Amino acid sequence: MSEFQLIYRYLAQFGAGPWVQLGVGDDAAVVAPPPGHVTLVSTDTQIEGRHFPTHTLPEHIAYRAVAAAASDLAAMAAHPMGMTLALTLPSADELWLHSFSLGLGRVVKDFSLPLVGGDLTRGPLALTVTVLGHAPADSCCRRSGAKSGDLVAVTGTLGDSAAGLCVLEGDILVPDGVSDASLEWLEQRFFAPTPRFEFVDWLAKYAHASIDISDGLLADLAHVAHASGVSIDIESQRLPLSQAISHWPQSQALKWALTGGDDYELAFTFPSHLSPPPGSSVIGRVLGDGSGVRVDGECLDARGYDHFQ
Amino acid sequence: MSEFQLIYRYLAQFGAGPWVQLGVGDDAAVVAPPPGHVTLVSTDTQIEGRHFPTHTLPEHIAYRAVAAAASDLAAMAAHPMGMTLALTLPSADELWLHSFSLGLGRVVKDFSLPLVGGDLTRGPLALTVTVLGHAPADSCCRRSGAKSGDLVAVTGTLGDSAAGLCVLEGDILVPDGVSDASLEWLEQRFFAPTPRFEFVDWLAKYAHASIDISDGLLADLAHVAHASGVSIDIESQRLPLSQAISHWPQSQALKWALTGGDDYELAFTFPSHLSPPPGSSVIGRVLGDGSGVRVDGECLDARGYDHFQ
Incomplete structure (x- = not known):
């Protein structure tokens, strides 16, 4: 299965949300916060063996990486809007991706963080999650x-x-x-x-x-x-x-x-x-x-x- | 030197831009596109030995990763607003970071893409750049x-x-x-x-x-x-x-x-x-x-x- 098919099968299903105008599948995604709101952004990387134990279940890896990144939005008093996921995998293991997508689906649903874009590359297992949030202008908590x-x-x-x-x-x-x-x-x-x-x-x-x-x-x-x-x-x-x-x-x-x-x-x-x-x-x-x-x-x-x- | 000091010394200097309300240094950055504009987002990972040759100059690695990611905004007919950089390094080599920051400084300036956030982790050399752009609502080119x-x-x-x-x-x-x-x-x-x-x-x-x-x-x-x-x-x-x-x-x-x-x-x-x-x-x-x-x-x-x- 090609990279593109993998991405579409497993990840594109989590892309809808109230502030998402265009999700996965084009050169960039389009989000639009409510009128008068600013956009917040934060990026977190998690690497196998450093941020989570080797052999952690893919379902847990996905959930934890996204929840941890989303926490930065809550800390700024912002509401979730969407996220991108850059996933680096040693191989295109369909079983792994299936388990991963279960955790991703749960965390997307639990915290209303639709997946709007991403990148899939081959290499040592690592994830970079970039979360986007919105908040009324001047209400951010620093x-x-x-x-x-x-x-x-x-x-x-x-x-x-x-x-x-x-x-x-x-x-x-x-x-x-x-x-x-x-x-x-x-x-x-x-x-x-x-x-x-x-x-x-x-x-x-x-x-x-x-x-x-x-x-x-x-x-x-x-x-x-x-x-x-x-x-x-x-x-x-x-x-x-x-x-x-x-x-x-x-x-x-x-x-x-x-x-x-x-x-x-x-x-x-x-x-x-x-x-x-x-x-x-x-x-x-x-x-x-x-x-x-x-x-x-x-x-x-x-x-x-x-x-x- | 601690991770935090490294980040601040080398990366926080590239954070100012017309649409950036809050850059590197808090839990999340705050950007606000011009009124009536939507926010575009795209993420790209580059891994040493896969997306660029091993022993590429750090200055080139930085420039290329950011320029390549930014190209996705241009493809959507969007203007640049800012970016986050997740950088994974095998070691905290100050000489490497200095050269990297030269390339980063050039590309930030050349394409008006202030660095608003990021993450620095230890591991095999990889970069994930998430670019943010803005465009008038309904003008995106898909x-x-x-x-x-x-x-x-x-x-x-x-x-x-x-x-x-x-x-x-x-x-x-x-x-x-x-x-x-x-x-x-x-x-x-x-x-x-x-x-x-x-x-x-x-x-x-x-x-x-x-x-x-x-x-x-x-x-x-x-x-x-x-x-x-x-x-x-x-x-x-x-x-x-x-x-x-x-x-x-x-x-x-x-x-x-x-x-x-x-x-x-x-x-x-x-x-x-x-x-x-x-x-x-x-x-x-x-x-x-x-x-x-x-x-x-x-x-x-x-x-x-x-x-x-």
């Missing part, structure tokens, strides 16, 4: 807007994805009392992250700054602190931990929550007279001038996963 | 609009890039009388293709269908014929050949021009009562129902470079 006195909150629970990866790779002892269902749930938190589009309207209205947690809470809050020219104080006891990771010793659970990465939850700051939106937890506060992140008053190394360090 | 009776034209000259690659790789004897300047010009046609944005306004106004020649003239015209439900007749003697490739035997020059690929010229169809725009050449005609491409009345295999064939 890293640089945090203000002294703001509260800091995060969505969902932290550290599950890092725990799930440790379990998957057999890197950690599983304590007694952790059910198979909990372990599977943790693995799903790694394979199927949830871009938090349900918070986007609240963020656009009330948040001063936001970011998605991809490098780890400390590293990502350090980006906010640096971009905003503030320092951030968080309290470890306020970090939202799932029941599943609470089976591990607290020091391990906190390490995952603080530095684990790949959570794809949102961290944001907002005026202290407001309540945080349902499904989020206040974890700390923005302090005046300065930079850096302190946990329980202590300045911790905020270095996340850095590919070239 | 593959599917060719009409019976249209003339078919191409911009520039054909086959130079394929000839340049043969020369570069030592795959072909160079006839007597070919100057070093000609050889260098051919290599430049491979390394520094020219997306034909100067034809965009004419195409938007007059053309019925257009495509950029990336897979080879025959393969790309076959896409137009198939999408439009027409057949296309071209005359080999009308193919525009550069002086440089005319030194080779005519059969070789025609082979490059018909199947060579990587030209990044535009092929388009337009009503026969019009003259083609300056800098383009009429090479044939659109016939009624049917599909496929004939050269001098003969049906040729229109298969271009197909990665999985």
